Amino acid sequence: MVWTALHAKIHRTIRSRHLFERNQRLLIAVSGGQDSLCLMKLLLDLKSKWGWHLGIAHCDHRWRSDSEANANHVENLAKTWGISFYLETANKPVNSEATARDWRYQALSAIAQVNNYQYIVTGHTASDRAETLIYNLIRGTGADGLQALTWRRPLTTEIMLVRPLLEITRIQTEQFCQEFKLPIWEDSTNQDLQYARNRIRQELIPYLRDNFNPKVESALAQTAELLQAEVEYLEKAAQELRDRALGMGYEEDSLTSILPLRLNRQVLQKAPLALQRRVMRQVLQQILTDAPSFEHIEKLTALIIAPNRSQTDPFPGGAIAQVEGDWISFK
Secondary structure (H helix, E strand, O other): OOOHHHHHHHHHHHOOOOOOOOOOEEEEEOOOOOOHHHHHHHHHHHHHHOOOOOEEEEOOOOOOOOHHHHHHHHHHHHHOOEEEEEEOOOOOOOOOOHHHHHHHHHHHHHHHHHHHOEEHHHHHHOOHHHHHHHHHHHHOHHHHHHHHOOOOEEEEOOOOEEEOOOOOOOOOOHHHHHHHHOOOOOHHHHHOOOHHHHHHHHHHHHHHHHHHHOHHHHHHHHHHHHHHHHHHHHHHHHHHHHHHHOOOOOOOOOOOOOOOOEHHHHHOOOOOOOHHHHHHHHHHHHHOOOOOHHHHHHHHHHHHOOOOOEOOOOOOOOEEEEEEOOOOEOO
């Protein structure tokens, strides 16, 4: 086996960030593109050092005419490498990025549960992290959206999603695949500029690289990494503040079923605006069926210092927040 600088980097990353334990079962999501093949080769080469059992999963969205051939290509690679292969095919073509992502994670989780894999591993890179930061920034988001694509996050109580390549750019995965002559399957939809992410990838990132910073992807990925730690800290601080503002008797999982509930304004008034907004977002996340908007959070935050009897217009679902002395009550 040829041991490259990329092998050493990923080995150190897995160890220093505690991404996996030894002798665990890893289900690797392989599309056939350069990032997933790079990931597969790296983990396959590191397998003997960690004692992992590896499996390959491929999700056929059925939105390309060559999707079945793509799935067969990945299956043949799995056979060549002597690795278990699992295929999930959509019942009908999945025709949007968001729908495809949700279906893909559901399919991967189901495969992992049935076959006793503790980890699902994806080939998201620093380039994906940079593109996600730009995409969410353009749409409008806070720090939470800018730090998207984390190293680890639970998909279920028993399965962890892990992304070991978040410090590796797409240029590096391409070079790695060329060095080892890995048979990349080119996805034609990646060239379709009707998708905003493709325009960011094909047009905006190269422009920023050529005119502002040749290492723009790594720079943006580092920004996302910094924001991730700050978001984790702020979320924990906001949870503690929310618990104090709610008083005793309210559990996290019970907020959805307890109306009316009350927030103590005196407790919230002493806190910085950033924490006030996070508390309001956390409460609204428990009450609303959809994610609260910036406007929802702002009108609720305004009640912290509003005159007595001030109230919001109804939130989606009909709940109303009203000032009652030192309290904000939800009805």
